[in-house]
Amino acid sequence: xxxxxxxxxxxxxxxxxxxxxxxxxxxxxxxxxxxxxxxxxxxxxxxxxxxxxxxxxxxxxxxxxxxxxxxxxxxxxxxxxxxxxxxxxxxxxx
Numbered sequence: 589x590x591x592x593x594x595x596x597x598x599x600x601x602x603x604x605x606x607x608x609x610x611x612x613x614x615x616x617x618x619x620x621x622x623x624x625x626x627x628x629x630x631x632x633x634x635x636x637x638x639x640x641x642x643x644x645x646x647x648x649x650x651x652x653x654x655x656x657x658x659x660x661x662x663x664x665x666x667x668x669x670x671x672x673x674x675x676x677x678x679x680x681x682x
Contacts, residue, residue, distance in 0.1 A: 593617075593624065596658070601629055603662035604652055608633050612658065616645055624648045627658070636664040 593615055601609040610632030616625040630643040637644055650660040 596627065596654070599654075599658050601627070601646070601658045601660055603636075603664065604659050605662045607636060607662065607664070609636060609646075609660060609664075610644070613643060616648075627651070 596612050596615055599612045601612060603609060610629035612627050613630040614628040616628065617623070618625045626645040626647050628643050628645050632639075632644055646660060650663060651658060652661055653659040
């Protein structure tokens with residue numbers, strides 16, 4: 589997908605649905621297989637990712653395309669739908 593790993597640093601990450609995820613700070617490499625295992629994302633969108641950590645690691649398998657930005661599969665919608673369902677249940681219980 590890409591010729592040099594260092595070109596990933598600082599790239600912005602978006603979902604394939606156009607939502608901002610964060611900025612790549614580092615990569616996780618599997619030394620035995622000589623492959624990228626994950627991308628370390630900082631300044632991430634806390635509306636998508638619920639965490640108190642300074643950064644998160646996304647599996648590289650989620651990456652769909654790399655160009656001026658990095659596109660990842662939108663797996664965050666599942667959490668959003670689950671959260672909306674929980675909120676609806678709370679409203680019905682009131």
